[in-house]
Amino acid sequence: MAAYSVHGDLIWTESAGEFRTMEGGYLTVDGGKIISVSQDRPSCPVIDMAGKLVIPGLSDLHLHAPQYAFAGLYMDEELLEWLEKHTFPEEAKYGDMEYADKAYSILADDLRRGATTRVSVFGTIHTDSVLLLMKKLEEAGLSGYAGKVNMDRNSPDILREETEESIRETERFLRAAASFREIRPIITPRFIPSCSDELMEALGRIVLRDSLPVQTHLDENLSEVEWVRELCPFSSSYADAYKHFHMLGETPAIMAHCVWPVESEMEMMREGGVFVAHAPSSNTNLASGIAPVRKFMEKGIHVGLATDVAGGSSLSMFQMIHDAVSVSKLRWRLVDSSEKPLLFSEAFYLASKGGGAFFGRTGSFEPGYDADIVVIDDSRCRTVLHDQLSPAERLEFYTYRHPDEFVTAKFVKGRRLF
């Protein structure tokens, strides 16, 4: 790929809480990587985005592809009821490839048009429709992971695999998924309550054998935590149960939610380099609670943001930045006044470089980072103050007022999508 430079008002974070900005800067890309950020016009071709905001691509660490169809529906229910009544019946439909094609086309198209460049996605138990999902995401220009979901217990008949079948299909999924370059496979046990010990043991062996990453759910809801305690008497905690099955800390892992972790679990996550997928919108919609993100950050645990569609009703990472700040304020006010609210710049960091670290080097404009770039025409944000705002203020205004509107150009690993 030949070198080029994107000219505009650059803004990014290299550490939590501190914006780096360059108005009228040149962001130079070569071979799909960021080469430099400079005020001087380089000799390579320039893509003129003058006056527009240029930010790193954002990473969505956790979403359920088959649930996008009903994101924003059935919000009057709590997690376990919501799963039984709506989520499982809807997911069962994805055995039908025609249905999956229709639904995943909409998801891939909406993801393409937004500011998300990296994703870690749950499919369903249906191997072929997960492979179709991977194809759609890759064709949409996104990068990341997708998983065939495993579930062989505590699930309705229409969505429960036999243990052997679940293992066999996982192997078939891994073989077939090897043909994709940008969307790679990830081991995806739904959560402990849906997977028998035998299945978890088999998946753990596959994880170790192929050094595969893992994504699952942890400590989302108090009833769920209590349930896992009953299901896994051999473990000292929910996280410890995953560790027991080699799914926490031995290979890269994303644990979604972590709303109710105990100290020993946080220590385990820190040691294992586990990524917390913080899903503020979902944790609110499903009345799960508010995750102690400030604590995670202080302890040095990796944190990224996640829409958790359809627990979260929005596909927008800007909305997640807004929501992460919002719920941190309520946690500070109502739960623990020692946990300072997240600053906007901190939440932006989590959505870009923080969560991006799961995928390698993405989410920042530092040299050597993948050229994941999003251009926003915020001149369309209407306020009399517009001309007086700094890039950081423009980004905040945009985030709160027009999440995921006005995305005018997008690059993933240097390749321009539109």
Add this chain to the structure above:
Amino acid sequence: MAAYSVHGDLIWTESAGEFRTMEGGYLTVDGGKIISVSQDRPSCPVIDMAGKLVIPGLSDLHLHAPQYAFAGLYMDEELLEWLEKHTFPEEAKYGDMEYADKAYSILADDLRRGATTRVSVFGTIHTDSVLLLMKKLEEAGLSGYAGKVNMDRNSPDILREETEESIRETERFLRAAASFREIRPIITPRFIPSCSDELMEALGRIVLRDSLPVQTHLDENLSEVEWVRELCPFSSSYADAYKHFHMLGETPAIMAHCVWPVESEMEMMREGGVFVAHAPSSNTNLASGIAPVRKFMEKGIHVGLATDVAGGSSLSMFQMIHDAVSVSKLRWRLVDSSEKPLLFSEAFYLASKGGGAFFGRTGSFEPGYDADIVVIDDSRCRTVLHDQLSPAERLEFYTYRHPDEFVTAKFVKGRRLF
């Protein structure tokens, strides 16, 4: 105004928690009032909105017009700091009529295009710019109240009136405001900390003399509540201080926020028929807390929703419905498990008929109600499930996914705005 009928998928609430719906119904209007809802085509001209959602207009019980310019900015701060550093300096600019004209034009235009039909608005201390605001809102086709703000203490020099001047300007405001038909004047002491006892006494006399409604702030933030306790040693509570000055319960009143009310204040509000303007987004953004809305409803206190721009960053009442549901879930989970979360249908009621009651008969499709009607083309909401959804599900989906997009027609008191 001649009779006509709007044909579409009608949905409204007559009581909290229960949707009334009629797919392919006819909503007939005569003389600016709802006449009937029927499945039968009437003889009058029909406005064909087949397949679209037809809902009552929504009421925003509390917003600050001069703050719209920075709604979505400076969200890293708490109430009192945010007022000093950003809000007061910005409001001071509205002495400049040219600036006010530019800013209020944007606000009026954005309100016009959304689903809000009734508003109760704070201006600034500047009489002439408040009159300009009233003109803009009236020209935009909205109905409701606007107030010249009073503040003669604990405010920066650029935004503090002399006591006499504040009273004199209030009288001038009331005389001039009499020329407007749809946007009427409302007495608007900013809040107790900004108004001396002498000013409050004078305003109270005007309220009683002219039987004027009142809007102000109550129990928003713990530091503010403590401050009022010090400022008003003669009162038993913050609400009691307003009552002392004849501003609570003697004429119609809107009290914004009420996040931290004590029992005696709730009793006072109920007795006085006071409206709580519940502003969930603002109370979150400014880390104020979560108001006990379920308690208000159980006690029979009037509740409506409010954007509280710019404490709230969005002008959308759909977003407020979403946020009201959201924060009620967190309150239930984290604060008081006896207060059940709001259902979507309950929050919709608060935004329509609940808050609308402050303005008379609006926010429902019952005969005799003002014909405040909003038409939404939700066919543009993309989901494979679209054709299977009930009107209530479509409204929820729209509220969570596309707040205030796709408003294709709007009527206020029977007059079509677009």
